[in-house]
Amino acid sequence: xxxxxxxxxxxxxxxxxxxxxxxxxxxxxxxxxxxxxxxxxxxxxxxxxxxxxxxxxxxxxxxxxxxxxxxxxxxxxxxxxxxxxxxxxxxxxxxxxxxxxxxxxxxxxxxxxxxxxxxxxxxxxxxxxxxxxxxxxxxxxxxxxxxxxxxxxxxxxxxxxxxxxxxxxxxxxxxxxxxxxxxxxxxxxxxxxxxxxxxxxxxxxxxxxxxxxxxxxxxxxxxxxxxxxxxxxxxxxxxxxxxxxxxxxxxxxxxxxxxxxxxxxxxxxxxxxxxxxxxxxxxxxxxxxxxxxxxxxxxxxxxxxxxxxxxxxxxxxxxxxxxxxxxxxxxxxxxxxxxxxxxxxxxxxxxxxxxxxxxxxxxxxxxxxxxxxxxxx
Ligand code: NM2
Ligand code: OGA
Ligand code: ZN
Numbered sequence: 396x397x398x399x400x401x402x403x404x405x406x407x408x409x410x411x412x413x414x415x416x417x418x419x420x421x422x423x424x425x426x427x428x429x430x431x432x433x434x435x436x437x438x439x440x441x442x443x444x445x446x447x448x449x450x451x452x453x454x455x456x457x458x459x460x461x462x463x464x465x466x467x468x469x470x471x472x473x474x475x476x477x478x479x480x481x482x483x484x485x486x487x488x489x490x491x492x493x494x495x496x497x498x499x500x501x502x503x504x505x506x507x508x509x510x511x512x513x514x515x516x517x518x519x520x521x522x523x524x525x526x527x528x529x530x531x532x533x534x535x536x537x538x539x540x541x542x543x544x545x546x547x548x549x550x551x552x553x554x555x556x557x558x559x560x561x562x563x564x565x566x567x568x569x570x571x572x573x574x575x576x577x578x579x580x581x582x583x584x585x586x587x588x589x590x591x592x593x594x595x596x597x598x599x600x601x602x603x604x605x606x607x608x609x610x611x612x613x614x615x616x617x618x619x620x621x622x623x624x625x626x627x628x629x630x631x632x633x634x635x636x637x638x639x640x641x642x643x644x645x646x647x648x649x650x651x652x653x654x655x656x657x658x659x660x661x662x663x664x665x666x667x668x669x670x671x672x673x674x675x676x677x678x679x680x681x682x683x684x685x686x687x688x689x690x691x692x693x694x695x696x697x698x699x700x701x702x703x704x705x706x707x708x709x710x711x712x713x714x715x716x717x718x719x720x721x722x723x724x725x726x727x728x729x730x731x732x733x734x735x736x737x738x739x740x741x742x743x744x745x746x747x748x749x750x751x752x753x754x755x756x757x758x759x760x761x762x763x764x765x766x767x768x769x770x771x772x
Pocket of ligand 1: 588
């Protein structure tokens with residue numbers, strides 16, 4: 396039985412009205428409908444890409460007549476002045492409806508994001524490397540959790556150099572940077588980056604001095620026989636929401652004004668960027684956190700009168716991020732790795748002893764690959 400009752404041409408052919416058995420009727424404009432035709436003259440039959448452009452659609456496009464088939468599943472539309480017949484499945488139209496109250500659910504990130512703190516992160520999404528390779532269903536479930544929590548672990552990885560690239564290939568493509576396709580995180584003398592020492596690193600997002608920033612990071616442990624070097628992750632969105640709740644003015648300052656970030660490598664590397672520490676979409680949804688005390692450059696985008704309060708806001712945000720109620724703490728053992736959404740989840744490590752050895756390998760991957768893998772698995 397059909398859930399669609401009728402289709403009617405309205406507004407002198409400038410739109411149609413689709414009546415449904417359940418839910419309010421839906422309207423669609425003639426130009427929108429013409430643009431979204433799915434015939435072989437509008438879209439290539441091999442790759443589905445659009446063959447027409449907006450200039451191919453007459454400005455005065457209108458619908459002369461509209462019919463719903465007997466089963467109530469498809470409609471046929473006749474367009475003029477450029478004669479054209481287009482069929483739509485009503486379920487496709489319903490899935491792409493825009494004639495509705497714009498709800499406030501997340502559209503930039505994902506409505507199912509799980510915002511967490513130490514107390515609410517019940518279980519870390521975890522998978523065994525072998526199962527991730529062999530069980531597509533398990534892999535999909537884990538990748539979705541990685542997306543929703545912005546953090547996940549893998550156990551049972553090979554303790555071999557370069558394994559981090561194989562891990563990246565589970566869901567995406569390595570993003571090469573000045574640090575290489577992948578990099579060793581080891582204590583070195585005259586290190587180009589503080590990450591390559593045995594110092595502690597406060598919670599940070601990686602490479603905020605790069606635009607675009609790498610959106611995911613993988614860190615894989617090969618050796619760990621030192622004292623210290625414990626790992627910590629913090630949900631930056633949770634921290635931003637806490638700041639908003641505790642001091643709206645501080646939240647506004649950190650999202651309105653850009654901070655500056657900079658990194659100078661040994662040769663041929665000088666990266667600079669500007670981002671708000673708390674980045675919002677034009678419709679005020681949290682989309683990214685940029686936070687890294689080691690790479691903040693002189694901040695010059697805040698007007699003189701606001702600078703004292705901006706620094707108070709920065710201090711407050713930093714203290715929320717560092718508060719023990721926020722962090723999930725763990726020890727990364729050889730053969731384990733963790734993956735982060737670097738636009739959201741901050742990571743930290745405690746300082747470690749000079750005796751013993753510690754060897755991690757890391758690489759960057761972009762999140763679009765993760766989302767595409769989730770969509771297609
Ligand atoms: N490393 C590990 O963003 C940063 O500077 C953190 C990045 C050197 C690639 C360290
Ligand atoms: C890094 C980093 C953490 C660690 O390399 O970016 O944050 O545990 N390392 O060494
Ligand atoms: Zn880092």
